Amino acid sequence: xxxxLFEKIxxxxxVKTRKDGVTLLYIDRHLVHEVTSPQAFDGxxxxxxxxxxxxxxxxxxxxxxxTDETRLAIQDPIAKAQVDAxxxxxxxxxxxxxxxxxxxxxxxxxxxxxxxxxxxGTTIVCGDSHTSTHGxxxxxAFGIGTSEVEHVLATQCLPQKKAKTFKVSFDGQxxxxxxxxDMILKLIGEIGAAGGTGYVLEYCxxxxxxxxxxxxxxxxxMSIEAGARAGIIAPDEVTLEYITSSDRPYAPKGAALEEAxxxxxxxxxxxxxxxxxxxxxxxxNLTPQITWGTSPxxxxxxxxxxPALDAVPGYSASDVxxxxxxxxLKPGTPMTDVTIDVVFIGSCTNARIEDLRQAAAIFRxxxxxxxxxxxxxxxxxxxxxxxxxxxLDSIFIEAGCQWRQSGCSMCLGMNNDQLKPQQRCASTSxxxxxxxxxxxxxxxxxSPQMAAxxxxxxxxxxxxxxxxxx
Amino acid sequence: xxxxxxxxxWVATLNxxxxxxxxxxxxxxxxxxxxxxxxxxxxxxxxxxxNGDMDKxxxxxxxxxxxxxxxxxxxxxxxxxxxxxxxWAIKQYGFRTLVAPRVVxxxxxxxxxxxxxxxxxxxxxxLTIELDTETVDKLFAAMSNQPRAEATIDLPAQTFTLHTKTxxxxxxxxxxxxxxxxxxxxDEIALTLQSDTDITxxxxxxxxxxxxxx
Numbered sequence: 001x002x003x004x005l006f007e008k009i010x011x012x013x014x015v016k017t018r019k020d021g022v023t024l025l026y027i028d029r030h031l032v033h034e035v036t037s038p039q040a041f042d043g044x045x046x047x048x049x050x051x052x053x054x055x056x057x058x059x060x061x062x063x064x065x066x067t068d069e070t071r072l073a074i075q076d077p078i079a080k081a082q083v084d085a086x087x088x089x090x091x092x093x094x095x096x097x098x099x100x101x102x103x104x105x106x107x108x109x110x111x112x113x114x115x116x117x118x119x120x121g122t123t124i125v126c127g128d129s130h131t132s133t134h135g136x137x138x139x140x141a142f143g144i145g146t147s148e149v150e151h152v153l154a155t156q157c158l159p160q161k162k163a164k165t166f167k168v169s170f171d172g173q174x175x176x177x178x179x180x181x182d183m184i185l186k187l188i189g190e191i192g193a194a195g196g197t198g199y200v201l202e203y204c205x206x207x208x209x210x211x212x213x214x215x216x217x218x219x220x221x222m223s224i225e226a227g228a229r230a231g232i233i234a235p236d237e238v239t240l241e242y243i244t245s246s247d248r249p250y251a252p253k254g255a256a257l258e259e260a261x262x263x264x265x266x267x268x269x270x271x272x273x274x275x276x277x278x279x280x281x282x283x284x285n286l287t288p289q290i291t292w293g294t295s296p297x298x299x300x301x302x303x304x305x306x307p308a309l310d311a312v313p314g315y316s317a318s319d320v321x322x323x324x325x326x327x328x329l330k331p332g333t334p335m336t337d338v339t340i341d342v343v344f345i346g347s348c349t350n351a352r353i354e355d356l357r358q359a360a361a362i363f364r365x366x367x368x369x370x371x372x373x374x375x376x377x378x379x380x381x382x383x384x385x386x387x388x389x390x391x392l393d394s395i396f397i398e399a400g401c402q403w404r405q406s407g408c409s410m411c412l413g414m415n416n417d418q419l420k421p422q423q424r425c426a427s428t429s430x431x432x433x434x435x436x437x438x439x440x441x442x443x444x445x446x447s448p449q450m451a452a453x454x455x456x457x458x459x460x461x462x463x464x465x466x467x468x469x470x
Numbered sequence: 471x472x473x474x475x476x477x478x479x480w481v482a483t484l485n486x487x488x489x490x491x492x493x494x495x496x497x498x499x500x501x502x503x504x505x506x507x508x509x510x511x512x513x514x515x516x517x518x519x520x521n522g523d524m525d526k527x528x529x530x531x532x533x534x535x536x537x538x539x540x541x542x543x544x545x546x547x548x549x550x551x552x553x554x555x556x557x558w559a560i561k562q563y564g565f566r567t568l569v570a571p572r573v574v575x576x577x578x579x580x581x582x583x584x585x586x587x588x589x590x591x592x593x594x595x596x597l598t599i600e601l602d603t604e605t606v607d608k609l610f611a612a613m614s615n616q617p618r619a620e621a622t623i624d625l626p627a628q629t630f631t632l633h634t635k636t637x638x639x640x641x642x643x644x645x646x647x648x649x650x651x652x653x654x655x656x657d658e659i660a661l662t663l664q665s666d667t668d669i670t671x672x673x674x675x676x677x678x679x680x681x682x683x684x
Contacts, residue, residue, distance in 0.1 A: 038503035145554035147593035
């Protein structure tokens with residue numbers, strides 16, 4: 001029977017299906033970070049259970065850590081306790097840790113692919129909803145809660161019910177200045193912030209095939225913002241090139257690579273396989289997207305306006321009103337009239353080297369507006385080193401940006417990188433929730449190029465028509 | 471896990487859709503390394519004014535919502551971050567049951583609860599009940615007429631009863647495995663470890679050659 005890519009990976013990992021219809025799914029990779037794991041390790045200690053496969057478990061600290069000079073000497077005692085707990089837990093249970101002094105440390109979803117841990121056909125989980133990122137390689141990757149983290153540590157399995165399948169075809173080719181970020185924001189606007197709940201999204205079509213691995217990761221990363229725990233893209237030559245072109249310590253080599261390649265070739269949705277739901281989005285006329293509200297589905301063209309209260313599909317007028325009150329915006333306001341205070345370029349969505357190159361291309365030879373504070377936070381130490389080798393750091397610094405150490409930073413503001421109340425931010429991150437970047441802070445999600453241009457102008461601009469674009 | 475069979479308690483309403491886990495437990499309270507201490511921070515940014523006083527306008531702060539253990543809310547509750555801290559906060563605040571609508575719009579459906587959040591609830595013995603929009607609208611209307619009311623949830627019978635002057639009783643659907651797990655309060659890890667032989671057998675044939683460091 002013809003199968004979808006998701007079904008093929010699922011079938012390869014079924015340990016058993018219990019009498020109650022629940023499947024025990026085997027997990028190939030478990031990524032761990034400091035915020036959602038301490039209670040799970042405590043659970044193991046309380047029950048006297050070991051980690052079943054410590055060699056398939058990898059940890060780093062990324063969420064709460066400083067990105068400034070205090071990085072290695074964390075001042076916040078509660079954050080420090082959480083980081084220390086991870087160190088102790090990794091030591092006690094024999095888990096590999098990429099600590100703060102490692103040149104391979106970084107945001108967990110950025111270092112997984114860098115290290116060659118993220119591979120086609122694998123199952124990957126992490127106590128973080130943006131685990132969907134790894135689906136870009138044709139892996140089944142999804143976020144889990146802390147109880148499930150403990151479950152995977154103890155059993156290397158998860159009891160799961162099979163998700164439904166949703167085919168998302170991006171047809172046509174992107175115009176210059178329009179990126180993967182705009183594609184995924186457009187999709188979330190179309191299907192809503194819960195449109196993918198209960199589904200695994202498979203992204204396909206001409207526009208997906210033309211994307212680099214890093215851009216594909218941006219797309220899969222935000223699957224969860226449409227409610228889908230996982231998004232997936234079939235591996236191809238671009239995937240193989242990414243895995244084999246750099247030194248990725250965990251990626252297969254030699255005979256193991258040949259064996260892996262034979263499997264990876266089969267990781268395509270079969271002709272005639274059926275999906276529970278399908279959507280086509282033509283990207284040929286897609287323009288840069290920007291969120292105006294407090295849910296990722298509240299999104300419009302940058303050339304558009306803040307919508308009328310009753311003109312937002314999937315949201316009630318009262319929810320839109322609450323959102324606009326919080327955001328300090330009025331219906332009918334052109335998005336390009338909206339001024340900003342802060343720019344954040346970073347996060348597991350948009351802090352890989354290509355993202356930084358795109359932002360640097362906009363910043364080159366220009367200055368950040370005097371009214372704007374701009375942070376550039378590389379996703380990992382490897383991204384940071386690469387950016388510095390290419391001189392991107394100098395471009396950012398000369399433009400007036402702060403060049404930081406790797407971490408999650410202002411995406412969720414668990415460290416000191418936070419918005420102040422009413423500050424408005426152009427952010428390359430993934431969530432525009434109330435208070436996400438700091439209590440009272442106002443977030444607009446955009447691509448790295450759009451964020452950089454907004455930093456220079458002090459307000460949002462449509463980079464596809466911007467006079468300053470080189 | 472604490473078993474769930476029948477429960478009777480006061481009802482509170484939260485008339486907002488897409489309540490995300492950043493609202494349920496803001497990140498500044500996620501640095502704890504324990505499973506306790508989250509209840510007082512539930513809905514922190516909505517519950518407290520900048521000076522630390524209770525915001526009287528917030529629904530859960532109103533007098534009739536005090537002591538509530540049943541929450542009726544809107545669709546896509548618990549979206550966003552996978553933080554289980556959100557469920558710990560909700561449970562430690564006092565909620566044992568959450569009710570939200572499944573909204574059908576044309577050929578698409580907006581579920582009552584986000585996936586990861588619903589899973590996390592299950593692991594903590596918090597029951598999530600999804601009802602159709604009309605029923606939830608009716609519950610909101612009844613609560614608006616009589617803000618102080620109790621509800622009884624009978625999980626084995628799969629009924630939800632709102633004890634307003636004219637009581638409203640509705641049946642709800644629940645997946646049998648989920649129902650069983652909640653009623654028995656099973657230790658899920660122990661249950662999986664009963665399949666240890668199957669896991670070991672699987673591991674022998676499952677090719678992880680390229681999943682281990684070379």
